Amino acid sequence: MTKTKAPQLTVLEKQTLDALIGNLYAEPGFSDVTPLDLSKITRIPMNAMRGVLSSLVQKGIIWMEDDRGPMVVYLSDKHYHRHPTWGADTHMTRR
Numbered sequence: 001m002t003k004t005k006a007p008q009l010t011v012l013e014k015q016t017l018d019a020l021i022g023n024l025y026a027e028p029g030f031s032d033v034t035p036l037d038l039s040k041i042t043r044i045p046m047n048a049m050r051g052v053l054s055s056l057v058q059k060g061i062i063w064m065e066d067d068r069g070p071m072v073v074y075l076s077d078k079h080y081h082r083h084p085t086w087g088a089d090t091h092m093t094r095r
Contacts, residue, residue, distance in 0.1 A: 007059040012052045015042050017061065020073055021083050028086040031074045035064075038073065 019041040081087035
């Protein structure tokens with residue numbers, strides 16, 4: 001069996017991912033974290049945050065949705081193991 005190599009993260013990607021995970025407080029799959037929230041938490045300017053989020057989407061670590069409201073950032077189910085409690089017992093699959 002071939003082991004999949006974890007994607008390499010830049011400093012800004014790691015900082016953003018840590019901020020996202022730190023603000024996912026509800027059940028697995030739920031998020032109310034916006035790009036603006038992440039920009040404020042990390043102090044990464046919005047123009048740079050857009051690039052960081054785009055890169056994390058391309059790497060399959062996060063996905064975003066704007067269900068008739070502000071854009072919301074979600075942790076991809078394949079990366080729930082990065083969350084301290086979600087990885088333990090998750091049965092939800094979104095993306």
